[in-house]
Amino acid sequence: MQSKNLAYILLSLATLVAGYAFMRIAYHASDQFPFTQEIVIIILGTVATIFITSLLLNKQTAVEIEKEQNVRYLDLKTRTYEQLLDLLEEMSLSEEFTDRETIRLQFITHKLSVIASAEVLQEYQSLLHTINRLSRDHSFEGDMPQLHESLASLTLAIRKDILGRNPRQDLGYSKRRLSAIVLENSNEDLTALDP
Numbered sequence: 112m113q114s115k116n117l118a119y120i121l122l123s124l125a126t127l128v129a130g131y132a133f134m135r136i137a138y139h140a141s142d143q144f145p146f147t148q149e150i151v152i153i154i155l156g157t158v159a160t161i162f163i164t165s166l167l168l169n170k171q172t173a174v175e176i177e178k179e180q181n182v183r184y185l186d187l188k189t190r191t192y193e194q195l196l197d198l199l200e201e202m203s204l205s206e207e208f209t210d211r212e213t214i215r216l217q218f219i220t221h222k223l224s225v226i227a228s229a230e231v232l233q234e235y236q237s238l239l240h241t242i243n244r245l246s247r248d249h250s251f252e253g254d255m256p257q258l259h260e261s262l263a264s265l266t267l268a269i270r271k272d273i274l275g276r277n278p279r280q281d282l283g284y285s286k287r288r289l290s291a292i293v294l295e296n297s298n299e300d301l302t303a304l305d306p
Contacts, residue, residue: 119166126162130155185273188226192269195219195235199262203255208246216242227272234268237261 137151198219202212216239223235241261245254 119169123162123166126159130159184226188273191219191222191226192273195223196266202242203258213242213246228268231265231268231272234261234265238265 134151134155137155195216198212198215202208202216205212220235220239223232227235238261241257245257
């Protein structure tokens with residue numbers, strides 16, 4: 112992309128120099144004929160306008176294509192993360208889950224490897240280890256605090272991956288404080304469920 116822009120700049124510069132030289136020669140060569148100078152200036156102005164317009168349209172097209180690709184990529188990321196969180200919710204709500212759900216989680220790893228940041232992949236691997244450790248009895252009964260702690264770290268990494276680094280978004284909260292807020296919310300939900 113950088114070499115293409117450099118080529119456009121060099122071509123523009125060459126056209127400007129050649130156009131100036133041609134205009135100077137044509138303007139002085141045509142000063143004996145009435146209206147010839149004006150016609151030469153009109154033609155040169157039209158050529159310059161067409162050239163500048165084509166450069167601007169080319170740049171606008173490249174920006175639009177890049178924007179469309181970014182939107183599609185973000186949509187793919189969001190759908191994959193939603194699928195992952197839905198599966199985790201389904202697993203945590205079921206009385207007993209089978210190895211089939213664990214296999215589904217492992218296959219999501221392949222989808223995540225295409226779109227996720229390194230931090231999300233690391234947190235997801237940590238969550239898989241936690242699930243494998245906690246789910247030996249094929250349920251999460253009594254293990255929800257550990258699961259929510261691991262899930263909180265994953266959701267914060269997903270949030271950061273989708274939204275990027277926007278300093279105004281977190282309003283001065285550190286990553287540790289955001290993690291603590293998510294954990295507090297999870298723990299409050301869990302204590303509300305206890306009879």
